[in-house]
Amino acid sequence: MLNDRLEALGDNPFYRLATLLAGSQPRANETPLMMSAGEPQHAPPALLAETVARNAHLWGKYPGNEGSPEFRRAVAAWLGRRYALPEGMIDPDRQVLPLSGTKEGLYMLAQVAVPAEKNGRRPTVLLPNPYYHVYSAAAVMSGAEPVFLSATAETGFLPDLDAIPEEALERCAVFYLCSPANPQGALAGIDYLKRLIGLARQYDFLLVADECYAEIYDGAPPAGALEAAAALGGSTDHVVVMHSLSKRSSAPGIRCGFVAGCPDLIRLFARLRSYGGPSVPMPLLAAATALWEEETHVTENRALYRQKFDVAERVLGKRYSFYRPPGGFFLWLDVGDGEEATRRLWSEAAIKVVPGGYVAKPDADGRNIGKPYIRVALVHDAETVEAGLGRMVRTLG
Ligand SMILES: Cc1ncc(COP(=O)(O)O)c(C=O)c1O
Numbered sequence: 001m002l003n004d005r006l007e008a009l010g011d012n013p014f015y016r017l018a019t020l021l022a023g024s025q026p027r028a029n030e031t032p033l034m035m036s037a038g039e040p041q042h043a044p045p046a047l048l049a050e051t052v053a054r055n056a057h058l059w060g061k062y063p064g065n066e067g068s069p070e071f072r073r074a075v076a077a078w079l080g081r082r083y084a085l086p087e088g089m090i091d092p093d094r095q096v097l098p099l100s101g102t103k104e105g106l107y108m109l110a111q112v113a114v115p116a117e118k119n120g121r122r123p124t125v126l127l128p129n130p131y132y133h134v135y136s137a138a139a140v141m142s143g144a145e146p147v148f149l150s151a152t153a154e155t156g157f158l159p160d161l162d163a164i165p166e167e168a169l170e171r172c173a174v175f176y177l178c179s180p181a182n183p184q185g186a187l188a189g190i191d192y193l194k195r196l197i198g199l200a201r202q203y204d205f206l207l208v209a210d211e212c213y214a215e216i217y218d219g220a221p222p223a224g225a226l227e228a229a230a231a232l233g234g235s236t237d238h239v240v241v242m243h244s245l246s247k248r249s250s251a252p253g254i255r256c257g258f259v260a261g262c263p264d265l266i267r268l269f270a271r272l273r274s275y276g277g278p279s280v281p282m283p284l285l286a287a288a289t290a291l292w293e294e295e296t297h298v299t300e301n302r303a304l305y306r307q308k309f310d311v312a313e314r315v316l317g318k319r320y321s322f323y324r325p326p327g328g329f330f331l332w333l334d335v336g337d338g339e340e341a342t343r344r345l346w347s348e349a350a351i352k353v354v355p356g357g358y359v360a361k362p363d364a365d366g367r368n369i370g371k372p373y374i375r376v377a378l379v380h381d382a383e384t385v386e387a388g389l390g391r392m393v394r395t396l397g
Contacts (some may be wrong), residue, residue, distance in 0.1 A: 002198060003037065003260070005017075006141070007136055008140060009141070010036045012133050012137075013133055013336050013354055013358035013359050014036070014037070014354075016358050017036060017342070017352070017354060017355070017358065020342065020343065020355070021342075021346050021352070022337065023052065023098050023189065023373070024343065024346060024347045025026050026346055026347065026350035026352075027346075027347060027349055027350045029198055030349060030391065031350065032351075033289075033350060033351050033352070033380070033387075033388045033391075034348045034352045035353050035377050035378070035379070035388055036352040036353055036354050036375075036377065037377060037379075038153055038182065038247075038330065038379065039328070039377070039379055040246065040247055040250040040251075040252060040329075040379050041141075041250070041379045041380045041381070042250040042301055042304055042342050042381070043250065043316040044251040044254075044297075045249065045291070046383065047287070047290050047291065047294060047297070048251055048254065048287045048290075048291060049248070049287075051283075051286050051287040051289075051290045052283045052284060052286070052287045053092050054286070055174050055282065055283035055286040055287070057285050058281075058282035058285060058286070059281070059282075059283060061282055062277065062279075063279040063280055063281055063282045063285060065097070065270055065273045065274050065277055065279050066270060067098035067280060067285050068096075068099065068282070068285055068286070069092070069093070069214055069287065070286075070289050070293040071096075071098055071285050071286075071289045071292075072092035072093060073092045073093065073099075074288075074292040074293050074300035075243075075258050075260060076090040076091070076092040076095070076096055076260070076294055077198050077293075078292045078293070079086070079226060079260060081290075082214075082224070083223075083224045083226050083227035083230065084227065084230075085226060085227070085230050086230055086234055089226070089229075089230060089234050090199075090226070090236075090260055090261075091263070094263040094266065094267070095260055095261060095262075095263050095266055095351045095393070096258055096259075096260045096266070097258060097259050097260075097266055097269060097270055097273070098256060098257070098279070099242070099256070099257040099258055099259055099280075100255045100256065100257075100277075100278040100279070100280055101244060101246060101247075101252075101255040101256065102210065102212050102242040102243070102256050102257040102259075103134050104230055104277075104278060105242055105257060105258075105259050106132075106134045106135065106138060106208065106210060107137060107138045107141075107266075107360040108138075108276075109138070109171075109174070109208060109240070109259070109269060110125065110139060110141070110142035110144070110174055110275070111142055111272060112237060112265065112268045112269050112272050113173055113174045113206045113208075113265065114143065114144045114173040114174060115144040116141075116143070118171050118172070118173055118298050119171065121170075121171050122143075122144070122145055122167050122171065123143075123144045123145070123172070123173035124144055124145045124146070124171040124173065125138065125142070125144040125146050125147070125172070125173060125175075125188050125359035126137030126147050126159075126168060126169075126172050126174070126175040126176070126205075126289050127139065127143070127146060127147070127163065127176040128148075128149055128151040128158070128176070128177070128178060129146060129149055129150050129159075129359035129360050129361055129369065129370075130151065130152060130183055130184070130356065130359045130365065130369070130370045131148065131149035131176070131178070131359060131360070131361075132176075132178055132210065132359075133359065135176040135178075135210075135212045136148075137355070138174075139174070139313070140380060144159075144173055144174070144229075145171075147164075147165075147168045147172075148360075148361045148363070149163070149164060149265065150369055151181065151186070151206060151309070151373055156186055157181055157184035157186035158179070158181065158186050158188055158192065159177075159282045159384045160276070161196060161199065165301045167343060167389070168205045169199065169205075170203060172203055172205040173206065174208055174374040175196065175200065175205055175208065175293060176208050176210060176296065177196065177207065177208070177209050177210065177225070178210045178213075178223060179210075179211065179214075179327070180211075180213040180216065180217065180222055180292075180325075180328040181195075181213075181328065182330060183328075183330045183332045183359060183373075183375040184212065184325065184327055184330075184332045185325025185326055185327050185328040185330060185332065186223040186225065186325075186326070186327070187326050187327050188222075189223055190223040190227065190228055190231060192232060193209070193223055193224070193225050193227070193228030194232055195241055196225075196228075197225065197228055197229060197232060197238065198232075200239065201237065201238050204238070205240075206238055206240065206262070206265060207225060207238060207239045207240045208240055208241075208242065209225035209240070209242070210242050211224055211242060212242060212243060212244040212247055212248075212257065213245065213247055213327055213328040214243060214248075214327075215247065215248040215267070215298050215301075215302065216247055216248075216301075216302060216328055217302065217327040218305075218306060218324060218325070218327070219326060220310060221283070222326075224241060224242050225239050225261075225372075226241055226260070226261065227240070229261075236260075236261040236262045236263070236264055238262060239261045239262055240259050240261035240262055240265055240266070241259070241260055241261055242257060242258070242259050242260075243257055243258055243260075244256070244348075245257065245288055245291055245292075247329070248291075248298055248301070249291045249297060249298065249372065250301055254284050254287065254288065256284055256285065256287075256288040257281070258279050259375075261282065268345075270340070283313070296395070297327075297355060304381075304382070305378065307382045308329075308378045308385045309324050309325070309378070311382055311385055311386045311389065312324070312331060312346035312378065312385070312389060315386060315389040315390055315393060316331075316333075316389060316393065319332050319333075319393065319396075320333035320335050321333065321334040321397070329377060329378045329379060330375050330377055330378070331375070331376040332373055332375060333373060333375075333376060334373055335372065335373065335374050335396055336372055337354040337371070337372065338355035338358075338371055338373050338374045339352075339357060339371075340356045341355075341374050342354070342374055344395055344396065345374075345391075345395055345396070347394060348395045349392060349394070349395040350391075350394060351388055351391055351395075353374045353375060353376050354374065354375040355370075355371075355373075355374060355376055356370030356371060356372065356373025356374055357371040357373075358370070359372045359375060374391075376392075
């Protein structure tokens, strides 16, 4: 292995899942059902393909890093509407960049935001536990020490901000927050976000608010970090947010999201990306622009997820400590032993899920808080989800 950091990082959860299930066959006579990846299977709106086709003449152009002015304006306007931001709070030309999906943005941003040393010591990157695996990769590959903050049922499935060691805050370069949270669906409220921004400014770290599930929610729309920044006076200092069309518009294949917020950070990030960043092809950027300007398909999409949570409530009842997640589209189910349940669900019911222990790290006591859980993605249509959950109940009891 050439890179010892990569060696330390190990395999991502999906590689580990493939290893776990290698050699075991899915139950014969059942159609395999992938409830493992968070890959939305609803049809994206026709607007997407139509706009790509209309912009086919742009395939012959290299896209710029900064995207088009139309894209940046559409994003800034959407942020303004979605979070009721004061007029002009987000300058489209200084505070928005397109991403080839938020995954690469979340990963690459750490290369800008993590210095070699902070206050003469090794920087930390703070992240929730369980976590989206890209945060830990960003931390490790940037040379920081990842500090996993337990987000359990007892803490409302969000990191307890009062429990973070002072020493970790002093060394903190980046804090990844996921709200709505993958995998638990928890939402950070406005006070939580304001408090976290306060800490970011006090301890001089960057808050990266991963809000890619912001449009998939059950009740009221989740608060956002820019909304909290507005409530604190309107500065985006020490704050960026990331959003994606993968979940909002059921278009994971378009590979398009954005980062918005702190102008100094956006400027440096644009500089880094001018060397090695992927840029979004122009016909796709045109489609993305049209999608950020359109809300009907988002409302319809959200309604489909609500139907599926109705299905889950009906089929699962109180099994596996089921609760209806307020955001996102995962079920986080306590099945006792997540790995064992995953193995059985594949071989006995042809359902693929993710063991919770693969998206969590052992805490200070050596206990992996994800171990009892499985993560189940409700990304298919309601009928398929109903059949899948029915198979799950028949298998696990
Ligand atoms: C929490 C979280 N953040 C970011 C992403 C990346 O999404 P994309 O790169 O499609 O925007 C995902 C994808 O599943 C995710 O679950």
